[in-house]
Amino acid sequence: MSAHILEVSGLFVSYGRVEAVRGVSLSIPVGGIVTVIGANGAGKSTLMNAIMGVLPSRGEVLFQGRPLGRSLVEARVGEGVCLVPEKRELFAAMTVQDNLQLGAYRLGRSAVAGGMEEVFARFPRLKERRGQLAGTLSGGERQMLAMGRALMSRPRLLMLDEPSLGLAPLIVREIFRIVTDLRKDGVSILLVEQNARAALQVADEAYVMELGEITLHGPASQLAADSRVIESYLGLGARH
Amino acid sequence: MNATIALFLAQDGIINGAIYALLGVALVLVFAVTRVIFVPQGEFVAWGALTVAALEAGTVPGTAWLLAVLGLAAALLEVVRERHAMSVAKVAVMVVRDVALPFALLGLVIWAAPMRLGLAVYVLVTLVLLVPMGPLIYRLAFQPLADAPVLVLFIAAIGVHFSLLGLGLVFFGAEGFRNTPFLDMSFPLGPMMVKAQSVWIVVVTLLLLAALYAFFERTLLGKALRATAVNRLGARLVGIPVRATGRMAFALAAAIGAVSGILIGPLTTIYYDSGFLIGLKGFVAAIIAGLASYPLTALAALLVGMLESFSAFFASAFKEVIVFSLLIPVLVWRSFAAGHHDDEEEE
């Protein structure tokens, strides 16, 4: 049994003739938080979508030591891989409760009640809103619902694409607190964040992605102190 | 026109409207789940009526042969298309489900057809033969195009309609049939006579619509279908197998089409090509409702039925012209309501 829940090696993803991900290798230790940082368009979301099976890719992806091959998205969800995408992809015209129920689709009706209790315990706000249509939620609530829906499938690996996108600082803090909580419950996490500073604070390991390739890799604390990372990703504050 | 005629026309309109409502709802369902505008829906209506007609005559309906052919074709093509992902188990499942079962059914029908087992059996056999054709057609024509734009799927749907139209001619011939009513009686309602068959149609329609509502609101599978319709990527990300939901939608549509055909068979003469215009009117209703709302579709269907029966009275030759010309302003209105979202899906 490998100590890594996910091992990606030599992954390529192309859109037509444009290669968006070029030979990426990365691994996520069991129960670890790994973050990928990089500029817009560096290929971070593409990488996650390829791991999820939403986009076709070349290269090897091992989940719990077994190759995922060409398996369909739904089969990967069944294995325990789950993605919370940048656009959340909620069922806008359905209620919060229905959204959560469908999150447990692979597990069947029996898993719904228990899972829903856990999610409501983690996100009390969702319990208040359970009869409301997902499309009418605020940005922060949507992100909570997206994470709650993902947790309903009891994932072993949770991939979060820009979870703080467009959220007010207070809610961002809340989201990151929950991310660290999840690790305590044994969920491994792959985190893509534009807010590199926050991501490096919660992560154990970090990768820097530029133009579809991994250019730096190391412990998160080490990268946070790396001058190249500070210059390019930790933004304006480091500039004087 | 006096009140009696108006009442009579209204009755006609309601009955037609009920059928259009069923078809319209099925079209909305298929479109929402698979983005396919299911033009061949009408063929299922014609085949529903004609299959019952063949069984009433004690002959083997062509649809029994067709199911076997479609099953064989789907299995063969799928093995070729997905050869890299095939396993012995998968092939075995397909051989049993897609080849052995349909041929066994065909054998059964050939054996039982001359025995004339009665209307209930005919209805059952018709559904058993036609419902699996929905998913088979989905697998043959649309599944390989699952990522194509709506427009391409639409052209493919027209292609499928074209093929099925020809196959209908092969299997049922150019002759029209009118089936025996379920209950051959009429009763007076105010100044006019109402046929029992009309009551059947309205009752079955209402029951089916209620059943569909319960399915979508109460069951996890029904919700999964809705979820696929609302957000296809979201559905995949929670593990809903969208191919299977697509097949499910097609099965429901085939069932609804077949039931509609069985219902109207005794009221009007059905030819192999009658279904297209009937289906298209269900379509007009579905489009008035923006291909989105089920209750609005049912309402619009009633409207189309009324418009048709009254225009048949005032200008019978131009009945179709009136109904389909009405569609154009509706399309313009819907097009503007939809905005510019589907403007850029080409290339």
Place this chain on the structure above:
Amino acid sequence: MAAAGSSFSLRLFAVAAVAVLPLLPFVPDFWITLGGYIGLYSLVAIGLVLLTGVGGMTSFGQAAFVGFGAYATAALTTKFGFSPWATLPFALAATGLMALLIGLVTVKLSGHYLPLGTIAWGISFFYLFGNIEWLGRFDGISGLPPFSIGPISLIDARAVYYLIWLVVLVAVVLSENLLDSRVGRAMRALRGGSVAAEAFGVDTARAKLIVFVYAALLAGTSGWLYAHVQRAVSPSPFGLNAGIEYLLMAVLGGSGFVLGGVLGAAIVTVLKDQLQNILPKLIGADGNFETIVFGILMVAVLQLARQGLWPFLMRLLPPSPQKAVELSAEPLERRRLPERGMAVLEAEKARKQFGGLVAVNDVSFMVKGGEIVGLIGPNGAGKSTTFNLVTGVLPATSGEIRYMGRRIDALPARKIAELGIARTFQHVKLMPSMTLLENVAIGAHSRNRPGVISAMLRLDRLPEARLIAEAARQIERVGLTEHMHKPAGSLALGQQRIAEIARALCLDPALLLLDEPAAGLRFNEKQQLAELLSQLRADGMSVLLVEHDMDFVMKVTNHLVVLDFGTKIAEGTPAEISVNPVVLEAYLGGVE
């Protein structure tokens, strides 16, 4: 522009082959008749190629326009004694007028509503033809005179064959000329959606209508010929099934290529004839069983070769000639740039609300002549929405946007482009199948005006050469000359972004709006872009850019406007912004 030798001689050979076929003694009459029908259907299919493959509008109702042409000449010749030749203008006028009326409504339909609309009027006209007493109801009109030249009647299949193919030849030449022109490029850009085309001054609704009417006129011409070849008309060849067969021809042949229409017509016609021979014998009954095969063929083409069969044939042929560039052509007239320091663009309390969500909250800023202003902020801050307000893609909920003192917030994108504002897109919007040169030339669309007729008759070559030369100069300016004749889709993403800038420059703008121009560029490409922008500024152009790459923004801009949650939180010089505490908090908003 002359075609390159090999391609030209190949075409000449094809024309000769068509011409010689009837002269060969061993060719049976029946083949010639069939050849005539191929020509008739080709005309309709060529129209559909332009409508569907080029203009992106799928029509199942094209047979109705064949019907207008056919019924017009049938009525005039049998009821009023016109000669068949004399009815052509009337047949075309009738078809054109109907097409204009139907088209005004149809081209406004979006997405799948459009083909649904064509089905609706396709069916309506079939029943209309079949129910009008004066047109003989479903029996139609018979006893039409044949075409004749002096005393010679063109009843013989071989004679009328030449007439038909002469018309086809003219249609092919006119259509190809049209596509290779200013208007043609606008038509070809329609498939990419209206936003990009409108942003360069293309009136997309008008371009669609032109294609629609042109396709209908080709169909009407086919109907006019058909009526006198058949010498009878009835509704059934003009119904929906015929419309579906015409579309099959276009899809099968290759819906993006004029000659693909001819190829498709040939395959479908020959196949139909063969199937009508074989299938009834096989099945043991009479009927139109060929629809089974046609339907399967349609689905199969969509599944296996969505571009149709023509591209496969093209691979066997020599490559088509490159578009000639005459850099000596007289340059296009230039716009006078506003004076340095004068207010070019002013946003005053611009606001955009989507329902309850305020995407842009009363934002005010200014771009002065000869200045590069950067619009920055975290993801979701409202930068793109602000950008869309300025370019007229979205209407503002309230507030004003002025360009050189004139309000532009109520103007459509096309008018804004004509005033001299050019833009690029965050998600590249080039037409991947058109060459880089052709894509860039669309940028100059509003700078001269040769129209449809002059394009078809090649009277537009002088203005066309000036326009192409301008496009080539802008491509050179951004350093992509070596890729000029490649399809835009084959360029790397970074090069495509730069190509969009060349297209924008082709408009000769006073104000250039760039949406994330540096995204996806490599380091040295960014350097080059920065140099290019400095050069443009030195020439007096004003630039407003949205960008994420702080390094780049700090280097090239004079002035920065910072947005967060739709609100302007700061503005100033790059140096001021980089130490502004409010900005730092918005960007870093840490977890501590």
